[in-house]
Amino acid sequence: MMRVAACALMAAMGVPVAPISAQAAPPPRSGYTDASPATRAMQDDDSVNPAFLWVQQGETLWSTARDGGTSCAGCHGAPASMQGVAARYPAFDAARGRPVTLAQRIELCRTEHQGEERLDQDSETLLSLTALLGLQSRGMPVSVQQDGPMQPFHDEGARLYATQFGQLNLSCHQCHDELAGQTLAGSLIPQGHANGYPLYRLEWQSLGSLYRRIRNCLTGVRATPFAPDAPELIAIEIYLAGRGRGLVVETPAVRP
């Protein structure tokens, strides 16, 4: 209790808080493990998992060129050439001096190499392509760099993770570490790992991004969610990947 109070106070004062996972944390536990047998069965069978409707769309987009332009396949070959890529995103982009997410990376190719319009993070096109590329890393350990040029972003993510938000004044840490395994309004609080995204959420009846999930958590505590492409979200995504070290990519997962 003391420790929590101290962390909360430090967060309130804007003092960076050491990564909470340094506390004797249990090994990471995927949301898959906490899901019901029926939900797990959906994730286990690709012919039942509705996310594969998006993967199928991603395959079409991957190999389709617009008006004599070059398709993704035209430059990259088969989707299998992207094996392992999603597992290490967000990755540091030296030219831009900042990390880019997988969706942003795809956006860069779409806008710079294909002359396409910018899209919303949660557009069907980006969800489909990130699902297709995530699938190419399924079963591989999440391996997002946390040190070197990524260190400041990791640290910012750790600070945000421990910051209390909203009218309910709760931090990600309070729910996903201290209260994980307990229930909130009937649903189990998972450890909040990011290894299955984009994923099919039964409540959404759709595929959705990690940022949509985090938006839901923030509106849940009556906080104003971050803007869709806010640097805060990228920092949180990086930190979550490091915090979930040991988990494998499950994309496209299924959650309740």
Added chain:
Amino acid sequence: MVRVLINVPKKAHRGEVIEIKVLISHPMESGQRRNEMGQPIPRDIIHSFRCTYNNQVVLEAELFPAVAANPFLSFFAVAEDTGTIVFAFTDDHGTEQVERAAIVIE
């Protein structure tokens, strides 16, 4: 045209019981919900589904507004002859979509 994922074994032995799985991307809007402006969102569902195997009906189903988005149907058939399994479904706009899967009997 909506996206459809069909799972039918490519090959089977005569007399074998095969599982057929169909996943259809569709909002299945119930007609009971309202948008942010308080106006009702019109019903938009797939209301009928029919599967035939070499022109013989395997399954005919009526679907109702309580079915969740992206409906999934799974059922069984007996593999008899090499041929085509046809899936046809109709939505509230009256649009019929037809998909096919080939099966070879060894």
